Amino acid sequence: xxxxxxxxxxxxxxxxxxxxxxxxxxxxxxxxxxxxxxxxxxxxxxxxxxxxxxxxxxxxxxxxxxxxxxxxxxxxxxxxxxxxxxxxxxxxxxxxxxxxxxxxxxxxxxxx
Amino acid sequence: xxxxxxxxxxxxxxxxxxxxxxxxxxxxxxxxxxxxxxxxxxxxxxxxxxxxxxxxxxxxxxxxxxxxxxxxxxxxxxxxxxxxxxxxxxxxxxxxxxxxxxxxxxxxxxxxxxx
Numbered sequence: 001x002x003x004x005x006x007x008x009x010x011x012x013x014x015x016x017x018x019x020x021x022x023x024x025x026x027x028x029x030x031x032x033x034x035x036x037x038x039x040x041x042x043x044x045x046x047x048x049x050x051x052x053x054x055x056x057x058x059x060x061x062x063x064x065x066x067x068x069x070x071x072x073x074x075x076x077x078x079x080x081x082x083x084x085x086x087x088x089x090x091x092x093x094x095x096x097x098x099x100x101x102x103x104x105x106x107x108x109x110x111x112x
Numbered sequence: 113x114x115x116x117x118x119x120x121x122x123x124x125x126x127x128x129x130x131x132x133x134x135x136x137x138x139x140x141x142x143x144x145x146x147x148x149x150x151x152x153x154x155x156x157x158x159x160x161x162x163x164x165x166x167x168x169x170x171x172x173x174x175x176x177x178x179x180x181x182x183x184x185x186x187x188x189x190x191x192x193x194x195x196x197x198x199x200x201x202x203x204x205x206x207x208x209x210x211x212x213x214x215x216x217x218x219x220x221x222x223x224x225x226x227x
Contacts, residue, residue, distance in 0.1 A: 102154030
């Protein structure tokens with residue numbers, strides 16, 4: 001069965017510091033991987049996606065993620081965090097039938 | 113191009129009641145998926161509708177049911193509400209049912225509180 005693990009429930013970083021959010025997945029075939037962001041009381045906004053090809057993918061708002069098949073990981077990174085990045089981040093894998101299997105999320109806090 | 117819209121935004125019900133949540137899919141999309149997001153958790157897949165037929169279901173009881181209309185909008189119905197049904201219900205639309213290079217776009221959700 002497909003599953004996604006986000007090991008960090010909360011992460012706090014200083015504004016301007018770099019960020020890495022971890023995601024590990026379990027999926028038998030070639031994974032289709034996504035990162036979504038959710039601001040309080042809001043729905044999910046797609047940050048970036050990996051389908052195939054280049055393992056380093058660029059997304060919106062300056063985010064990028066790297067797919068590492070050997071580690072079953074798809075970590076999200078940003079070189080310099082802004083206060084407006086504070087939100088909850090979800091990693092997801094696209095499973096059979098076009099359903100998404102989500103991790104439990106990582107809450108990002110940004111301190112000034 | 114309009115995005116995914118859901119209504120209502122908030123809803124309060126009591127145990128045992130029934131509720132209907134609505135979703136309008138993004139222009140050009142023929143598939144709607146519903147997810148339940150309990151507090152502090154990631155979204156969980158409820159079911160998906162494609163061309164007015166259910167096309168896959170997660171681990172939810174039959175009292176969760178749905179419909180899709182010819183214009184691809186959708187409803188989620190929950191009967192005999194329980195306290196644990198309190199959650200944010202998210203609707204996502206996409207084009208087709210293959211996971212290959214398919215992207216789901218989410219609405220803002222309906223917050224359901226069961227008292």
